[in-house]
Amino acid sequence: xxxxxxxxxxxxxxxxxxxxxxxxxxxxxxxxxxxxxxxxxxxxxxxxxxxxxxxxxxxxxxxxxxxxxxxxxxxxxxxxxxxxxxxxxxxxxxxxxxxxxxxxxxxxxxxxxxxxxxxxxxxxxxxxxxxxxxxxxxxxxxxxxxxxxxxx
Numbered sequence: 012x013x014x015x016x017x018x019x020x021x022x023x024x025x026x027x028x029x030x031x032x033x034x035x036x037x038x039x040x041x042x043x044x045x046x047x048x049x050x051x052x053x054x055x056x057x058x059x060x061x062x063x064x065x066x067x068x069x070x071x072x073x074x075x076x077x078x079x080x081x082x083x084x085x086x087x088x089x090x091x092x093x094x095x096x097x098x099x100x101x102x103x104x105x106x107x108x109x110x111x112x113x114x115x116x117x118x119x120x121x122x123x124x125x126x127x128x129x130x131x132x133x134x135x136x137x138x139x140x141x142x143x144x145x146x147x148x149x150x151x152x153x154x155x156x157x158x159x160x161x162x163x
Contacts, residue, residue, distance in 0.1 A: 022077050034063075 022030055038059050046052045097105075 020073060022073060027074055027077065 025033065038056070041059070042052055042055050045055055
């Protein structure tokens with residue numbers, strides 16, 4: 012069987028069910044042949060399962076592509092035109108929903124920005140209060156020092 016890509020892949024000729032059936036038949040035949048040749052049959056099913064699992068991601072991608080394309084062809088065959096079949100009212104409602112969603116995102120961003128500004132202002136107030144406290148403590152120390160004379 013060929014190892015084509017895209018539409019040259021065997022799945023386009025056979026379909027997923029037949030491909031799965033062919034794989035099962037191939038595994039059984041391979042194990043029988045290895046046993047007839049004199050190789051040990053022990054571990055062969057596990058080895059084949061391991062090889063199958065190693066390519067599962069690629070196989071799933073191929074199946075997803077196959078399903079998407081078949082659905083697209085079926086939609087074309089039935090005359091489905093996607094968004095073109097929506098009424099103007101439905102299109103307007105979708106547009107309004109999109110605008111509302113974007114407005115909500117902008118408002119959330121404004122709230123975050125406002126909160127950051129408030130946090131920065133609170134931090135500035137704390138720093139100023141600490142600075143004033145240190146200055147007051149320094150003045151108090153200056154007034155209470157022992158070597159204070161009348162001239163000062």
